[in-house]
Amino acid sequence: MFDFSTPVRGEPVDVTLPPGFSDRTDAGTILRRLWRGASFIVLGGLFMVAAAVAFLGLLTPVYTSSIQILVDPSDLRVVDNDVSARTPQADSGVSLAESQTKVIQSDNVLRRTVEKLDLAHDDEFAKPDSDNPTIVWLRTALGMLPPPGSRDPVNVAIDTLQTKTTVRRAERTFVIDVLVQSRDPAKAARIANAIGDAYFAEEAGARTEAARRASDALNGRLSSLRRDVELAEGKVQKFREDNNLVASSGRLLTDQQLGDLNQQLVTAQIKTAEARSRLEQARKMKAGDASTALPEMLQSLEMQALRQQYATLSRNTAELATRLGERHPAMAEQYAQQRDLQRLIQREKERIIETTQKDYDRAAASEAAIRKSLDRAKAETVTSDRANVGLRELERTLESRRGVYETYLRRSREASEQERLNSINVRIISPAVPARVRTWPPSPKVVLPVALLVGILLGGAIALSLGAARDRRKDRNERRAAHVSPRSFRAADA
Numbered sequence: 001m002f003d004f005s006t007p008v009r010g011e012p013v014d015v016t017l018p019p020g021f022s023d024r025t026d027a028g029t030i031l032r033r034l035w036r037g038a039s040f041i042v043l044g045g046l047f048m049v050a051a052a053v054a055f056l057g058l059l060t061p062v063y064t065s066s067i068q069i070l071v072d073p074s075d076l077r078v079v080d081n082d083v084s085a086r087t088p089q090a091d092s093g094v095s096l097a098e099s100q101t102k103v104i105q106s107d108n109v110l111r112r113t114v115e116k117l118d119l120a121h122d123d124e125f126a127k128p129d130s131d132n133p134t135i136v137w138l139r140t141a142l143g144m145l146p147p148p149g150s151r152d153p154v155n156v157a158i159d160t161l162q163t164k165t166t167v168r169r170a171e172r173t174f175v176i177d178v179l180v181q182s183r184d185p186a187k188a189a190r191i192a193n194a195i196g197d198a199y200f201a202e203e204a205g206a207r208t209e210a211a212r213r214a215s216d217a218l219n220g221r222l223s224s225l226r227r228d229v230e231l232a233e234g235k236v237q238k239f240r241e242d243n244n245l246v247a248s249s250g251r252l253l254t255d256q257q258l259g260d261l262n263q264q265l266v267t268a269q270i271k272t273a274e275a276r277s278r279l280e281q282a283r284k285m286k287a288g289d290a291s292t293a294l295p296e297m298l299q300s301l302e303m304q305a306l307r308q309q310y311a312t313l314s315r316n317t318a319e320l321a322t323r324l325g326e327r328h329p330a331m332a333e334q335y336a337q338q339r340d341l342q343r344l345i346q347r348e349k350e351r352i353i354e355t356t357q358k359d360y361d362r363a364a365a366s367e368a369a370i371r372k373s374l375d376r377a378k379a380e381t382v383t384s385d386r387a388n389v390g391l392r393e394l395e396r397t398l399e400s401r402r403g404v405y406e407t408y409l410r411r412s413r414e415a416s417e418q419e420r421l422n423s424i425n426v427r428i429i430s431p432a433v434p435a436r437v438r439t440w441p442p443s444p445k446v447v448l449p450v451a452l453l454v455g456i457l458l459g460g461a462i463a464l465s466l467g468a469a470r471d472r473r474k475d476r477n478e479r480r481a482a483h484v485s486p487r488s489f490r491a492a493d494a
Helices: 027-036 038-058 092-104 107-117 133-141 153-164 185-242 253-286 295-299 301-324 329-418 444-481 486-493
Strands: 063-071 165-169 175-182 426-430
Touching (some): 092 165, 092 175, 092 185, 107 153, 107 185, 153 165, 153 175, 175 185, 253 329, 301 329
Antiparallel strands (some): 063 175, 165 175
């Protein structure tokens, strides 16, 4: 028997491991563990493939359709004075395109789409609330039930459509992509095209509304401008009446009279000079200048007849004197007829001279009257010129107000016409068509290989874990078996 109370003295115990034992894990060990757990690897791959197939079968497929909209920063030039004409700058095009992406996602555009396609009654976009009291109570307790004011089907459909719609702009382009997701590919295409139509309608409506606001603002201002013009016209008219400034054809009557009198005076002076010249010729002729003959004498029919008779009588008298002689009794009668004709010619000359004198007197009197009227008109013009200073000031005020009024009136009519015009330079370059491949879940061609790979990796990990645990148990057993060596027992016997 051993006496355990007696202390044992001796050398320390030397524990030696069996040959070939090592804690290192090399490639051979890993391959051995994987080979032993090959069943786990195969089962893991098959399990993950089966799980992926089941997962794909449970998920609802989602299809995505898209349209592409080109937003040109420069609008169509339909009229010169557009209400909201865009002036493209160096960096304004990108900002405009980004702004249009927000417009496409706005509630106004989506509301038009929901109303057009009646998505408020579509279970995919506006799922009705459950009638189960338990579910209603549970959702209320968890705070998941929205308040009554937020349960409008249209608003719910808009929120759902907003989550299913993606709007993005390709970098360095003005092309906007609008993507819509739905369980039905045809429905996704219809919604995408409806969003494009709603966007165009919203833009056109915004332009029309802007033109209408501008027209209403201008029309509201026109009444005030019209009153200002009428007031200015009344002041001008009253000033004209108070200062006797009568206008005709846009000119003051005194100015017209002054011009007319100047022309009349020039004409009267010419006539007076002509009458004076004829009178001087008549006076010279009366004084005995035989070389002077008035044009009136040459043009007078009676003078021409008397002169012709006198010439004929003188020729006959000369012929008769040649045949009969100067002392023949018949010659006395011829000479008497000549003297009578001379008296008639002299009387006709005096009548013409008297008529010339009267013409000169009338011309001189007319010139004097016109000159007097001209002097009076000049005096009136000087007086009216002083009054014209104030009149021109009033007329300038009137013209300025009238110009502003006419500008506003023309702009108001242009704005009214622009309500019927659509000048936005936006078009769809790629309409939406039903998608042939679903967007979610991914294709089995991708999911199943990934699931098989994950299953193999998972099975390999399990195989390595089990192999490592088995090797650790084996190592512990071998260590316990080799814990006390024969040398140790000999030391204890001593």
